[in-house]
Amino acid sequence: MVPIAYYLILAAILFCIGIAAFLIKRNVITIFMSIELMLNAVNLTFVAFAHMWHQVSGQIFVFFVMVVAAAEAAVGLAIIIALFRARQTLNVDNVNLMKN
Amino acid sequence: MQFNTNLLWLIPTLPFAGFLLNGTLGRKLPRAAVTAIALLFTLAPAVIVAQLWLFMKSAGAPLSLSVASRPWIAVTGFQVNFAFAVDHLTLIMLGVVTGVGFLIHIYSAGYMAHEEGYWRFFAYLNLFMFFMLVLVLSSSFLLLFVGWEGVGLASYLLIGFYFTKDSAANAGKKAFIVNRIGDFGFLLAMFLIIAHFGSLNFADVFTKVSATPMTGGFLTAICLLLVLGATGKSAQIPLYIWLPDAMEGPTPVSALIHAATMVTAGIYMVARCHTLFDRSPYALGVIAIIGAATALMAATIGMVQHDIKRVLAYSTVSQLGYMFMACGVGAYSAGIFHLMTHAFFKALLFLAAGSVIHALSGEQDMRVMGGLRKRIPVTFWTMTMGVFAIAGLPPLAAFFSKDEILYQTFLWDNPLAKLLWAVGMFTAFLTSFYMFRLWFKTFFGAPRFDEHEVHVHESPAVMTIPLILLAILSIVGGWVGVPLAFGGHNEFEHFLDPVFNPTTHIVEHVATRNAEPILAAASVLTALLGLYFAWLFYYKKPGTAATLAERIKPVYNLLDHKYWVDEIYGRFIVAPLFIVSRYVLGGLIDTGIVQGSAAVATGTTRGAGSIVRRMQSGNIRSYAGWLAFGAAAVIAIVLFTH
Numbered sequence: 087m088v089p090i091a092y093y094l095i096l097a098a099i100l101f102c103i104g105i106a107a108f109l110i111k112r113n114v115i116t117i118f119m120s121i122e123l124m125l126n127a128v129n130l131t132f133v134a135f136a137h138m139w140h141q142v143s144g145q146i147f148v149f150f151v152m153v154v155a156a157a158e159a160a161v162g163l164a165i166i167i168a169l170f171r172a173r174q175t176l177n178v179d180n181v182n183l184m185k186n
Numbered sequence: 187m188q189f190n191t192n193l194l195w196l197i198p199t200l201p202f203a204g205f206l207l208n209g210t211l212g213r214k215l216p217r218a219a220v221t222a223i224a225l226l227f228t229l230a231p232a233v234i235v236a237q238l239w240l241f242m243k244s245a246g247a248p249l250s251l252s253v254a255s256r257p258w259i260a261v262t263g264f265q266v267n268f269a270f271a272v273d274h275l276t277l278i279m280l281g282v283v284t285g286v287g288f289l290i291h292i293y294s295a296g297y298m299a300h301e302e303g304y305w306r307f308f309a310y311l312n313l314f315m316f317f318m319l320v321l322v323l324s325s326s327f328l329l330l331f332v333g334w335e336g337v338g339l340a341s342y343l344l345i346g347f348y349f350t351k352d353s354a355a356n357a358g359k360k361a362f363i364v365n366r367i368g369d370f371g372f373l374l375a376m377f378l379i380i381a382h383f384g385s386l387n388f389a390d391v392f393t394k395v396s397a398t399p400m401t402g403g404f405l406t407a408i409c410l411l412l413v414l415g416a417t418g419k420s421a422q423i424p425l426y427i428w429l430p431d432a433m434e435g436p437t438p439v440s441a442l443i444h445a446a447t448m449v450t451a452g453i454y455m456v457a458r459c460h461t462l463f464d465r466s467p468y469a470l471g472v473i474a475i476i477g478a479a480t481a482l483m484a485a486t487i488g489m490v491q492h493d494i495k496r497v498l499a500y501s502t503v504s505q506l507g508y509m510f511m512a513c514g515v516g517a518y519s520a521g522i523f524h525l526m527t528h529a530f531f532k533a534l535l536f537l538a539a540g541s542v543i544h545a546l547s548g549e550q551d552m553r554v555m556g557g558l559r560k561r562i563p564v565t566f567w568t569m570t571m572g573v574f575a576i577a578g579l580p581p582l583a584a585f586f587s588k589d590e591i592l593y594q595t596f597l598w599d600n601p602l603a604k605l606l607w608a609v610g611m612f613t614a615f616l617t618s619f620y621m622f623r624l625w626f627k628t629f630f631g632a633p634r635f636d637e638h639e640v641h642v643h644e645s646p647a648v649m650t651i652p653l654i655l656l657a658i659l660s661i662v663g664g665w666v667g668v669p670l671a672f673g674g675h676n677e678f679e680h681f682l683d684p685v686f687n688p689t690t691h692i693v694e695h696v697a698t699r700n701a702e703p704i705l706a707a708a709s710v711l712t713a714l715l716g717l718y719f720a721w722l723f724y725y726k727k728p729g730t731a732a733t734l735a736e737r738i739k740p741v742y743n744l745l746d747h748k749y750w751v752d753e754i755y756g757r758f759i760v761a762p763l764f765i766v767s768r769y770v771l772g773g774l775i776d777t778g779i780v781q782g783s784a785a786v787a788t789g790t791t792r793g794a795g796s797i798v799r800r801m802q803s804g805n806i807r808s809y810a811g812w813l814a815f816g817a818a819a820v821i822a823i824v825l826f827t828h
Binding site: 105108109178 | 806807810811814
């Protein structure tokens with residue numbers, strides 16, 4: 087039996103990688119992927135706790151998160167395509183017309 | 187005969203309506219329409235006042251009418267209404283204001299015919315009538331003060347009528363500011379009255395004063411503060427300095443406001459409050475002395491002025507001094523009598539002077555007049571009546587009124603009586619002298635203006651008719667007050683008996699009645715003496731005056747510079763005020779404290795903002811970073827505090 091702490095540490099590492107990538111990367115797709123990574127880190131903790139307590143509700147939450155993530159991916163990728171068509175770039179720092 | 191007291195409301199509001207009409211629409215209306223509005227809305231109150239006279243005649247009983255509105259100011263235990271009251275004193279004032287006012291309005295239509303801002307002039311003139319009528323009709327100190335301030339405003343506007351001229355604008359300011367000093371005294375007096383009587387209604391205050399044998403410091407304080415107010419409005423020492431400068435205004439304004447009506451408001455106010463003053467012999471003494479001193483001082487200055495209007499201005503100050511003196515010796519009805527006759531002959535003199543100025547196309551300097559007797563005969567004859575009247579020659583108006591004042595002063599129960607009487611007599615001599623000086627210099631001798639340049643012309647009928655009417659009034663105006671000693675009945679004084687408690691009369695017993703003809707003869711002699719000297723100096727031997735002036739140069743300079751009063755006030759009052767305003771109030775308080783504290787407040791906010799502003803970079807990524815940092819911080823706190 088793998089101790090719960092291992093899962094949590096892994097989830098934390100994944101989450102931190104997600105945050106770091108979100109803050110550092112400029113490519114929209116990479117940022118998008120890092121958000122997915124953070125979501126999955128949370129999913130991992132849900133599943134780990136569900137397994138530990140033999141409770142199914144944690145797993146159900148994971149499904150909810152995956153559904154939302156899928157919907158978000160659909161909308162997000164559509165926006166990214168529209169953005170690329172309009173600006174010929176995926177660098178977020180160049181997409182700042184609304185600023186100021 | 188019936189009189190609807192609600193008509194009293196109309197007396198002041200009609201001129202106000204005229205002011206509103208001309209003030210708002212006048213610019214677009216033709217001149218004839220402006221004239222019609224101004225004259226009609228001045229004539230109508232005069233008609234109502236005439237009706238009031240008839241009612242008073244038919245009623246027989248002492249007149250006392252009043253109307254009051256709902257409360258104007260009402261707090262616990264203190265209430266003031268918009269309320270008017272009419273008694274015999276008010277009636278005389280109403281007659282003078284509406285009657286002389288209307289004549290001057292007619293005259294103005296001719297005099298101002300070619301001026302810019304014709305509508306503005308008449309709007310202001312009607313506004314003045316409104317406030318003056320409020321002043322004389324009011325039945326409380328507060329409403330009187332409203333009129334009092336209002337006539338000051340109208341006076342300011344009209345003195346500065348030619349506002350593009352610096353001297354006129356400054357004269358307006360001077361009049362307003364000097365009057366404010368007097369108003370300050372009036373306000374303090376009102377506060378004291380509220381504190382001691384709990385009311386500002388004349389009736390309440392006077393009843394309370396009469397009911398209790400009150401004397402003491404506070405009454406004298408109230409009276410002296412009221413006197414300060416009166417010296418401002420009625421141009422007495424020490425606040426007379428604004429009136430001569432006020433001659434910058436158009437001549438009809440000088441006649442209406444600065445001779446006949448507004449400047450008499452102070453005398454009216456003292457007479458109105460005689461119940462208060464009777465309880466304070468000290469204040470009365472102050473009034474008498476101020477009056478006599480002003481009469482003498484102004485007359486001496488008037489002797490050496492060259493501007494025809496300034497001579498008349500100083501003459502007005504001097505005559506107001508007589509009225510003040512009359513009030514001071516307790517002869518209120520004599521003061522009001524002189525007020526009335528003065529309104530007639532001084533308005534006449536000013537309007538005639540205006541006609542002279544008009545004839546000479548704007549020339550006011552008597553040194554370049556002369557020889558106008560035959561050229562402008564109507565003006566000459568009417569002005570002659572005015573000059574003879576003010577000089578006190580019988581049987582013209584001022585002979586009776588001025589003599590009444592001198593007689594009453596002579597009989598005053600005070601060690602100073604004879605001195606004041608002597609001052610009054612000497613002033614009468616000076617008055618006669620400077621008025622005949624004006625008369626000779628203007629109308630006699632050879633013309634001293636360039637006859638090819640100036641086209642001398644008599645004024646139109648619209649100006650001469652008011653002159654003639656006022657000349658008639660200046661002749662007969664005194665006949666209503668012929669004293670017993672000359673076979674009259676002193677009707678004027680008895681007319682005012684219901685207002686001025688008859689016990690304040692000096693009882694005309696036989697001994698004093700014999701004195702009156704002697705005193706009158708003396709005053710006629712002094713007037714003739716003045717005439718003789720003026721004739722000698724300015725007609726017989728025209729060089730005499732200049733030689734004499736040269737011989738007594740210091741005295742002449744003193745008079746010519748008006749005793750340097752303006753300079754003294756400028757040096758000791760105005761200049762320090764300027765310094766305090768500029769450096770202490772302006773520099774220290776305003777720039778230092780007010781602006782400084784504002785600068786500190788804005789600086790602090792701005793500095794704090796410039797630091798905090800960095801958080802709001804507009805960079806999404808930095809927000810995300812702060813978010814993550816915040817979340818981590820919350821988790822850390824939760825973890826490590828358990």
